[in-house]
Amino acid sequence: MRKRKNKHLIFNLSISSILFFLKFCYFLVFTLLLSCGSDTSKKEKIKETAPIETKETITENSTTKTILIFGDSLTAGYGLEDTNDAFPALIQSKIDSLSLNYTVINxxxxxxxxxxxxxxIDWVLNQKIDVFVLELGANDxxxxxxxxxxRGNLQAIIDAVRTxxxxxKIxxxxxxxPPNMGQDYTSKFKTIxxxxAEKNDLYLIPFLLKDVGGVPALNQADGIHPTVExxxxxxxxxxxxxxxVIKE
Structure with missing residues (x-):
């Protein structure tokens, strides 16, 4: 009886092993088919969504020029609710309206x-700059x-850009x-x-705040930073x- 039972047991185990093996093979084949299908769908999706880089796109990107305005709170648009109201963004709008190929960086x-x-300045100069607008000195x-x-710091910035x-173009x-800083100091400051500009052959904006500085209606409550207008x-x-400068 024991021998017969052992034979039945061995026979049952063999059948179970075979069935398990077949199930495993079926699962393996199913997994491979599934992964192949997924990979194919991914490839098809990549083909559908990947942008086609045309010659026109490459040319447009390579010819875009950069105007970088390097300054303080006047450039940053301090106190404005929207930095799009600051003068660098307004210049970008002007450039766009004329279809000029320049990007303004604030x-x-x-x-x-x-x-x-x-x-x-060295960190800023890591990017390509075609026109560099230097607007610093007011806080000094x-x-x-x-x-x-x-004077020395401004000269160092100019030298770094040129190097x-x-x-x-700078x-x-x-x-x-304002006159409360003392007549001698304000007069000499103005001439810097x-x-x-003459020493370094630069383009000069005579006075950035012309028609704005000292006009209460065009400045915020602090009397220093311009309003939207x-x-x-x-x-x-x-x-x-x-x-x-950009026409040249």
């Missing part, structure tokens, strides 16, 4: 001094920074201070910008010089 940092600009003047230091790319935005005038002041 590189303004609120509270920035010329020393701060000098410390971050309001803090009474020594004039020689302001990186000799073909980059526009320097002139700045003036035209003198640097004030930024429109700033954009025009910059555009008066910039339009001739």
């Amino acid at each position: 590189s303004g940092v609120s509270g920035e001094t010329t020393a701060g600009g000098k410390s971050r 003047g309001l803090r009474g920074v020594p004039l020689s230091e302001t 990186k790319n000799t073909t980059t 526009i320097l935005a002139g700045m003036q201070l 910008f035209p003198e640097l 004030g930024h429109k005038i700033l954009a025009n002041n910059v555009w008066d010089v910039l339009k001739n």
Whole structure:
């Protein structure tokens, strides 16, 4: 009896093993078919969604030029609800309306001094820049920074731009201070910008805040930062010089 039972047991185990093996093979084949189907669908999806890079696209991207405005809170649009109301964005709108192939980059940092600009200029210059607008110095003047230091920092920024790319066109935005800073200091501060422009053969915006500085209706409650309407005038002041630069 024991031998017969053992034979039955062995026979049953053999059948179970065979059935298990067949199930495993079926599962393996099913998995392979499923994965192949999934891979095929992925390939088809990639073919459908991948953009086709045309010659026109490549040409457009490679010919787009960059205007970088390197400044302080005036450039950053401090106090405005929407930075699209700041003068760099308004200049971009003007450029777009004329179908000019330029992109404006707003590189303004609120509270920035010329020393701060000098410390971050190398990082900014990692990108290609065709036109560099330098708008710094106001915070130096309001803090009474020594004039020689302001002049030296601006010169260092100009030198860094020129060293990186000799073909980059540089526009320097002139700045003036309110009379409460003292007549001697304000007079000498004002001359820094035209003198640097002449020395380095730069394009000059005589006074960025022309027709805005000191006009209460065009400035925010602090009397320093322009309102939305004030930024429109700033954009025009910059555009008066910039339009001739990009036409060249």
